[in-house]
Amino acid sequence: MFGIMRVIVIGGVAGGMSAATRLRRLSENAEITVLERSGHVSYANCGLPYHVGGVIEKRSDLLLQTPQTLHDRFALDVRVHHEVLSIDRARHVVTVRNLDTGADLELPYDHLLLSTGARAIRPPIPGIERALSLRDVEDTDALVAAAATARDAVVVGGGFIGVEVAENLVHLGLNVAVVEATDQVMAPIDPEMATPVHDRMRAHGIDLRLGSAVAAIGPHDVTLTTGDTLSADLVVAAIGVRPETTLAEQAGLAIGERGGILVDDQLRTSDPAILAVGDAVEKTDAVDGTAALIPLANTANLQGRRAADVIAGQAARNRPVLGTAIVGVLGLQIASTGWSEKRLRAAGRDVRAIHTHPASHATYYPGADTIALKLLVDPHTDEIIGAQGVGESGVDKRIDVIATAMAGRLPASALADLELAYAPAFSSAKDPVNMLGHIAQNLRTGTSRSIQWHEVADAVAAGAVIVDVREASERSGGRSIEGSVHIPVNELRDRLGEIPDGPVIVHCAVGVRGHTAARILTQHGRDVRNLDGGYRTWNAGIRAHVTPA
């Protein structure tokens, strides 16, 4: 074996197996061994919730590869039920336990790659033993079995996996409650964007308990910190994940401030013979350059491939991450990239937020849905810092386009000029992303000024008057902002005298008519701001019952 490169990969799924297959393509001679603790490799983690709900019917569809297929195609030595117990960095050896036989053995390496992933956070609540988590195929089997006999389920945590599991248990006909300690599900989006998600979940019968934590898990129920008790013959813990760093810590590798394995831009740990990728490592945040944990498959796969390049001596660089993500929940798409407004505000950064409610495609063509988009812009530089979208269709496309614009360092105003594919079934002549660019331009040049939903109350207290330029019918049933003066946009030019003195906040349903109205009033010498996102965003924000810091 003299001269042959021996590579060991720990963790045989997204990052690990992407590295192994790529490395084989780069090097026929390398001896590549993949060690995986669970009974499966190359499984579709991201599909697991959908197998629970029967959307992905066949369990075998989750298994993209097996040790045998990987041996046949890639000459990989893949060993499942093999847990690495320790790394001896001095001797370049790992100790592995064959979980089937209990036997331990030592395997030598020239290069070691850790793609150990993340583990579910299991808070120290009484009764937590009974809660199931969902990380691998074995977990899925357990959840499928438990769901088959359960009637009432409590899902703890309203993040990506929590809402996916909740949706799938609803598909199965269970009574589902979701308990979320913060005021909203889906932490990467802002509260006013989460309101339609809450509505959708509740419309599907989910008992959504926001601002409640689980105090104790009993044999048949769950007690919340609010004192409420939810009956529960099935409890799923989906509170989040932490980098799986047990091995790395044991081996004395440097761990970062966020608790992930520290790697350089070649994905090398503090020991240059050991690389690490995926959920287990800290990434560099593309927005501010700080350490970030982004447990997502796209990044894990890309990093795995890059790590193979590094091992094979090809030029490769790890990249900062935006954390672009999406989840589908009960027919809604929820996607985001970069930072949220609440995060920016918490970090003390100035931010220009833009809310729109465009149609997913031309309204005159059947099947268009209204989507909610939010763009976050640095008001000093026009840099795009983040974006969010919620809606039934076309959200994935707009967030992908914006994430790509961010990668290309296009300023927000340049979104106006993007040439996006238009035919009525797919978009509008001015795509929603173009429209975000127009609005960003208007704000940047001072052509318009906007006010956010959470700034309205203070502005009114300070003497601002609200002018609602919608039609009368749109205000019926209490759907108006208290104290607003009502003048439809088309009558504004003739009724200027009816607007009391003082700064004006103008609003319509979503911001479009408000924009035209604001321009009319501005040119008549008034100090005007257009309510960003209109009544719809304001109402969603108010209903979210929280104000960004």
Add this chain to the structure above:
Amino acid sequence: MFGIMRVIVIGGVAGGMSAATRLRRLSENAEITVLERSGHVSYANCGLPYHVGGVIEKRSDLLLQTPQTLHDRFALDVRVHHEVLSIDRARHVVTVRNLDTGADLELPYDHLLLSTGARAIRPPIPGIERALSLRDVEDTDALVAAAATARDAVVVGGGFIGVEVAENLVHLGLNVAVVEATDQVMAPIDPEMATPVHDRMRAHGIDLRLGSAVAAIGPHDVTLTTGDTLSADLVVAAIGVRPETTLAEQAGLAIGERGGILVDDQLRTSDPAILAVGDAVEKTDAVDGTAALIPLANTANLQGRRAADVIAGQAARNRPVLGTAIVGVLGLQIASTGWSEKRLRAAGRDVRAIHTHPASHATYYPGADTIALKLLVDPHTDEIIGAQGVGESGVDKRIDVIATAMAGRLPASALADLELAYAPAFSSAKDPVNMLGHIAQNLRTGTSRSIQWHEVADAVAAGAVIVDVREASERSGGRSIEGSVHIPVNELRDRLGEIPDGPVIVHCAVGVRGHTAARILTQHGRDVRNLDGGYRTWNAGIRAHVTPA
């Protein structure tokens, strides 16, 4: 009126009305008059074919605004059935005919904006008078009426509008033939990409006549240059459009080499008091900086808005165009941006083409479609020059992402690093666009070499041997390349000796296994190229019966 800016807009649809509304927002005082020859303004040109087919049921849905709504909201003086007959540049006056009364009047302007659009090309074929065209609402009414009593329709031209009209006539139950003079429909895509479109059209019963022109249109039939006669009680001419420059020429404005009105980067014509936008003007091609005609709504709308900014004295710059476009045909999405391979080759440019056939989203999640993507890269600089996609879903998103990457000047290899939103219902952990980036990287670094479908025959003639690494079942029924040696990829390492000497072309179904096989053979010292896009692209190319120059 002294001191008030008088603006006249000719053409009240995409570019013209976008300019008028924007200008009103920028200037409450301007006197804005919009003159439109047809009976409608702000109509949804792009929806017209779908109203013919009943997909857009209500005719009123096509009319986004009326003179009255535009007056009420934007204080615009909009006059339909008003045809501008001439422009007197010296006197800053246009002569307009009220088509309802026949009266002519003169209107003075400080700024004039031409958004006169394009007119349908009507070739001088005997009987052409009987052929209908589709540009405006009146044309649509005529086509709806004619289709109601017709049984056999011939659509002349297989471009965007031709295929849309054909699809809609099929919806109505007519027998439809499409006659196209070149070897393929949808000129912006390459022939091998058009093959599935041809298949789809034929599968829906369309009698597709490629490489045939219409020689004569008789009272009940159409005679082709091939001598064939098609019965036709309805003939639609959709051969393409030419800039509507009648007025501009009459006024002595400079016309460009491609026949559109010449404008500078402020959208000013050769007369600085006159601006022009939309289908009527020449754009600058984003790829090579030459003059281009891009008759698309996105560009017309954006240019209209920019022209208003220029008139209002705001900073605005016209941008070069990629010509990103999409059309839906019988369930297929066909989209493109930038240049095609045939166009690049015709221009004598070196080009690296990449074909893939990825799934629109994770294959283990229900509903994934196979799509065909093509990326065109400058082999010297790694610059992205164009992209094309054909498939049932997710094509719009990938082309928009690539168009955005082009706008951001990301090199092809950087597509590998894009963080695109992934969950199984929306994408794959490595999105199809990432995959294009991986392939581009491999080609750029020399990790792989590829051969195009149209280069195979010559390479074989020069002594190359083809190795098909698919499974035996995939070759059945003649689905193989003549003379290919068959060794499944998984057996390749053991059967190296079976491959005759000489350069090797390796192929699988789409290129993925071929890539792994090529890496194996390369490392065993062979001179290998992977057939780009695999058997699928090769077969589509061969069936297209044409070879790029």
